[in-house]
Amino acid sequence: MSDHALACLRNTFGYDQFRPPQDQVVATLLAGQDALVLMPTGGGKSLCYQLPALLRPGTGVVVSPLIALMQDQVQALLQLGIKAAFLNSTLDMEAIRQVEDQLRNGELDLLYIAPERLLQPRTLGLLDSCRIALFAIDEAHCVSQWGHDFRPEYLRLSVLHERYPQIPRIALTATADRRTQQEIIQRLALEQAAVFSRGFDRPNIRYRIAQKQNARQQLKRFLDAEHRHDAGIVYCLSRRKVEETAEWLNREGFNALPYHAGLPAEERAANQHRFLAEEGLIVVATIAFGMGIDKPNVRFVAHLDLPKSIEAYYQETGRAGRDGEPADAWMVYGLQDVIFLRQMLEGGEAPELQKQIERQRLESMLGLCEVTSCRRQALLSYFGENQHPPCGNCDTCLDPVETWDGTEAARKGLSAIYRTGQRFGVAHVIDVLQGKPTDKVKSNQHDRLTTFGIGKDLAVDEWRSLFRQLVARGLLGVELDGYGALRLTDACRPLLRGEASILLRKDKREAGKRGVRVATHQRFSGEDRDLFEALRNLRRDLADLQDVPPYVIFHDATLSEMVEQRPDSLYALGRLTGVGKRKLERYGDEFLDVLLSFQS
Template sequence: MSPDPSLALENTADTPDTAQQILRRVFGYEAFRGQQQAVIDTVAGGRDAFVIMPTGGGKSLCYQIPALLRPGLGVVVSPLIALMQDQVAALRQAGVRAAYLNSSLSLEEQREVEEQARSGELDLLYAAPERLLTPRTLALLERCELALFAIDEAHCVSQWGHDFRPEYLQLAELAQRFPAVPRVALTATADERTRHEIRQRLSLEQSEEFIGGFDRPNIRYRVTRKQNARDQLLRFMAAEHKGDAGIVYCLSRKKVDAMAEWLRGKGWPALPYHAGLDAEVRRRHQERFLKEDGVVMVATIAFGMGIDKPNVRFVAHLDLPKSLEAYYQETGRAGRDGLPANAWMSYGLQDVLTLRQMMDGSEANETQKRVERHKLEAMLAFCEITGCRRQSLLSYFGDTLPAPCGNCDTCLEPVQTWDGTEAARKALSCCYRTGQRFGVTYLIDVLRGKDDDRIRRLGHDRLSVYGLGSDMDAAQWRSVFRQLIARGLLSVDLDGHGSLRLTEACRPVLRGEETLELRKDPARAPRKRGADLRSRFDDPADERLFNALRACRRRLAEEQGVPPYVIFHDATLMEMVEYRPDTYEQLRLLNGVGEKKLTDYGDAFLEVIREQGVDA
């Protein structure tokens, strides 16, 4: 079947397109979401905007559509080469004239892009901040008609943030050099303090602010007590994510390498990624992750910012992030397509001790240390919370959820609590009476009355606290100490041994003025099936069709050298499975099927649907 010639991308009408027409014709969507329309109207009208919108919420349309509506070139500041390459590839698939300037281009290719920009042959140009602010690029932009500047991942300008990039600080120069060009700054992650800093540093104090909410309802948040994190992760992946793409975050490079190797030994296509690897190795691993199905990337936080891969079905943390901003940003890389995804984390006492020591031992000034301690305390509170995790997470960013979400571990399996006041007093007293110079394991041995040479040699078997906690096992006591440290009633000394000290906050508990409700850790972590894409297929014929569509998408992507999701997202393939379109008119009604993609790929996907219908 040949496409109707009226489906050509170019608008041949005398009147220019509206935002709604571009949304449907170019990007293949019927309606705007949330505050997209309001942001687009603001920027298209020539006014500045500051946009906070969750990952997967459609931030890119907030500057791509105004750039197509306004005359001239839209310039996008993007922090990573991989991110701008992906976005440009996706735009070209949709028929948008887009290009990037970065170090991956040869000198001849750079000159070609610059000439396209000068001659008005581009709608959008992507560049990193350090490239954008070179005299050569600024001189180029001064010779171009400019539609707008978009500053993506704007949280990178914040010195209090988790992804601070010094080069972002210079972007305020754009306001001075090009005062008539509207600017829009966008991020998914910023608490109130960070938002204020972003506006100030980018000279956006007078911009209109759009906060689109932080909720990602398709992500299931789970925090499990760390017992054997490696085996726990393997059970989780095998039960819920066989064949799925995912990201596993570890704190150290050594742990990343060991974990990737171990997973490969267990039959998983796992790749390591961290700053210690050769640049070419990192590039190859990232390319495989983006272009192949089912690859698991084991990484430090050096990986992930700006990764556009929409079908990452899980993000797992084997170590505790330093802040809720980092956690939200990293878990937000799952489920960008809106389909079910998991955010899984193992968390234990050693995580608390390690991060407390790292923070107290850092060379930051006292003001920054105070901010970092506040962020860590919020992260620990999130891990120990007994109520809805999503409500807690959204509250941190100033957002609200009226009722528990029903899609986090504490909602699905409510946490039991117990009056831990007396146990806390015993733990605190033991710490005090042994001289505040011992770690958790030793204190537990004293409390449980262990027959030990060291305890006898130090005379701690004669203390009143010796054996006072024999009614609880070691795991229960570790839970108590973990929660006391998380709540700030005990601090970790910087002696390298994890020695514990009492803080001022513990006094009301010791005096009997305050009671403590503690989490009751389960005997073993629950093994409950979670958010699984494949569970959406009740009919085997649907699953066969979905797999056939993915194979078709993979073949087309390989022919063009682009990631499969640049052709169509999983969510679009799911709609093909659900509606079984048989004509161009039916196919064009699906989300994500713009006019150019309909022209380029309509025959291939309709043929797969018809073949599977015959086979069924």
């Protein structure tokens, strides 16, 4: 790596060394070659194109589908003294003309642009007249029709290779299995690109999944025990549930805001701004929230409903712990979630091929939930990483799952479903198994069946768990008629005929904790804690003056390093991680004053 690149890394970004494979990616782009970068969220993807854009002549053009991320990145870059701007639908015509003039005059280091705007003839004509350092295609998985977040406009981005063959391109993603990776290469004409993969593991995130019972109370116990004053995101599948959960959290003493596509645009923008700017705020959201959110100190992501796919789960949980500090991915789910998602899928208007893809994704997500081995191993193997050892930092590693021989119970349950005509949901079948003479049981004469009362040895929750696991394994189907009637599949025949047995997991009542971990600054006490709070208050005041999120001034990790190192000069302050030349000039004196006031 050139001395020039290392000097830029230190002076501009405040880092002394690259994280692998950043140095290799930077060298590839500086040599004018293409690159495909697969790196987990929080792994430092942005630096891979930002630094080469500064060192190569011209402007780096970054294609991003995410308005929130564009604005966030530009704010952070301006803090570093980098000349950056964006072009998207939030700008009026005068602002657009100003940015275009800056680009035309070579006054920008980086320009962020939405793919729709990039592909307009007017924009391509503008780029023809400008000096371009590189093209960066962020969220490159959006090009894949097999991916979970397909954007049709991404299919046309191969025009960059056709129109500007001499300008290096870099495609980046944190979410792509092998099939999606190949489609990115094919559709973006990256056959000659160097491929860099840092893997998908996020070792600082603890994955925990439990059976849903009383989801709100389970969430409250989790937050009370581990994240009472932390920033976090709670995901729900429906807008109504988002709003009700946010209201409930506020009644329980938390600071929570709703976010979903049905809210007025102004309210959505205001809630997102508050989440970025304030400490300890919880956003309750549908999947409409989170893409492009760069807040580094999100300490937990909780799911009150089952995500649609492992890709979605990985991307949503990846919004926790971007600063590398300990974070939690916590989820509860139940059979009703599976029924709801399948009803949504089958009731949609997507072509049959797309529905088949979505079915496969949901089955994989169910498999992750029901696995009895290391949760992280299962997650990473989905993305093609099959050699990962047990992680020691997921619920199944920390509190190994007990299993039981469910063969006989499963046969009883399957027989009860068959004999009741495969027309009833879980609750009714369990009533039959437990011998409860309800009006519905008696009116259907199900109290006369041979299966009536043969399941009294298991509790209701145990039967629910059994049926959920049989559905997850494909031995049972669920009719999508609004009633969730259970039906047998061909896959259950060997079990019914006595040709196969089945081991089931014993569900725990909670996504249990062991060895609660906290971020570095949360371990401070006494004077160290007072100093950290004083530094954080200064950061908030400076951010409020500029109407930017506090973390674009300095990350929590940088404030923690200030507390630990206690620098007593501007030179010493400037050696800390994340304190580049421009930030030292802008903020050094004020932060040093606070630090010196705590010197004994």
